[in-house]
Amino acid sequence: MLLRTATLLALVLPAVVSLPVLGASQADLQRLEVTGACSDCDLSGADLQSSHLIGADLRGTNLQGANLSDSNLEGADLTGANLTGANLSNAFLTNAVFQSAILDGADLSGSALYFTDVSNASLENINIVDAQVVGTPISVGGPYEDYEEEVIGE
Structure with a gap:
């Protein structure tokens, strides 16, 4: 019965995580995989590439150096999260919340930042x-102005 349940969960739940790197807690990775939430967790250095974390609760989570490239974080709440040096390249960040988060040194190249909340x-x-x-107060070299659309790098 336990094997059948594990097999069913593997089929129903999308592949969210792979092996941790650096300080990521295996228990926290499993919690994220099963519940889609892991506030105040240690996922530092975790390989979460191509994860489906739509609407995930990651408030206060340590994601320092984590690989979130090609991931879907639409509507995810990362309020107060530490994403120092994280790889968010080509990530889908529409309506994600990064209020008071630390994104210093993060790679957001190629990402879609549509109405992403980066206040404070x-x-x-x-x-x-x-x-x-689009609709996200990020600018290069000066204060944000109310742009209707801005595509960086083109």
Whole structure:
């Protein structure tokens, strides 16, 4: 019965995580995989490439150096999360919340930042080359102006 349940879960739940790197907690990775939420977790250095984390609750989570490239984080709540040096290249970040998050040194190249909330977030030395930035207060070299659409790198 337990094997059947595990097999059913493997078929129903999308593949969210792979093996952790650095300090990521295996228990926290499993919690994220099973529940789609992991607030205040340690996922530092985790390989979450191509994950489906739509609407995930990741408030206060340590994602330092994590690989979230090609992931779908639409509507995810990363309020207060630490994403220092994280790889978010080609990620889908529509309506994601990064309020008061730390994104210093993060790679957002090629990402879709549509109406992404970055209020009070630390955005030092981020890479947004070829990112699609719409309705998101991120600018290069000056204050944000109310752009209808801005595509960086084209």
